[in-house]
Amino acid sequence: MATAGIDNVDYIRAFMTERPVVFERSALVIVDMQNASGSRTGALGRRMKAEGSTSTDYRFDRIETLVVPNIRRMLDGFRAKGGGVVYVTLGAQREDAADAPPHMRKMFQETNNWVGSEEHKVVAGLEPQPGELIVRKTSIGAFASTGLDHLLRSMGWDNLYMTGVSTNMCVETTAREAADRGYHVTMVEDGCATTRKELHEGTMQNFQRLFGRVRSTDEVVAELNL
Numbered sequence: 001m002a003t004a005g006i007d008n009v010d011y012i013r014a015f016m017t018e019r020p021v022v023f024e025r026s027a028l029v030i031v032d033m034q035n036a037s038g039s040r041t042g043a044l045g046r047r048m049k050a051e052g053s054t055s056t057d058y059r060f061d062r063i064e065t066l067v068v069p070n071i072r073r074m075l076d077g078f079r080a081k082g083g084g085v086v087y088v089t090l091g092a093q094r095e096d097a098a099d100a101p102p103h104m105r106k107m108f109q110e111t112n113n114w115v116g117s118e119e120h121k122v123v124a125g126l127e128p129q130p131g132e133l134i135v136r137k138t139s140i141g142a143f144a145s146t147g148l149d150h151l152l153r154s155m156g157w158d159n160l161y162m163t164g165v166s167t168n169m170c171v172e173t174t175a176r177e178a179a180d181r182g183y184h185v186t187m188v189e190d191g192c193a194t195t196r197k198e199l200h201e202g203t204m205q206n207f208q209r210l211f212g213r214v215r216s217t218d219e220v221v222a223e224l225n226l
Contacts, residue, residue, distance in 0.1 A: 011209075012209050019159075021184075024156075027159070028085050029163065032133075037166070038164075039063075045060060059194060062200075071163050087122065087134045089135070090113065090170060092106060095114050104138055136190055149181055160175075162178075172187075184212065186214070188215060190216050191217065
């Protein structure tokens with residue numbers, strides 16, 4: 001794997017089993033790419049700007065320059081070949097977020113992230129097309145609060161390419177949950193973003209320690225012939 005900054009020399013990798021990649025069993029999973037926290041002009045970005053904080057600059061720079069273009073590139077390839085696409089979104093059903101677990105409510109309330117709000121929508125350029133599957137979660141990991149496992153198995157998709165935000169939170173947790181359920185999981189390194197570089201790189205370094213693979217967009221496009 002040629003992705004820069006990821007250490008491939010690790011004893012535990014000797015215990016990993018190579019698994020074949022079959023496009024027909026593959027799905028591109030796009031996690032939480034919503035206005036609330038995935039756009040500089042969304043609720044999180046506006047809040048940080050109002051506070052004079054630069055703490056999310058790395059996050060939004062990476063989303064704009066790498067994540068959205070790379071997800072779009074893979075998305076176009078999957079769509080052109082009739083492949084699997086699953087959007088995972090985060091947010092409450094109710095405006096007061098009473099349907100969310102306690103540790104998530106304040107974030108949903110203060111970012112206006114509920115079904116039907118502007119903040120809940122997928123960011124410009126990555127909007128779902130009619131018929132594409134959307135799974136809404138209220139937890140960090142998607143498997144904990146949705147029927148994602150049932151959906152993926154029904155569709156016959158067990159080879160997952162994980163993208164979105166935040167690398168070390170919702171993307172990683174969902175990817176780990178998937179690996180523990182027997183899915184073949186690939187984290188797309190340049191298709192994910194979080195608040196700090198060290199958090200992103202640490203997640204990638206740790207994920208390839210038995211959970212699954214880390215690949216770049218170029219590598220995914222090549223192996224799936226997108």
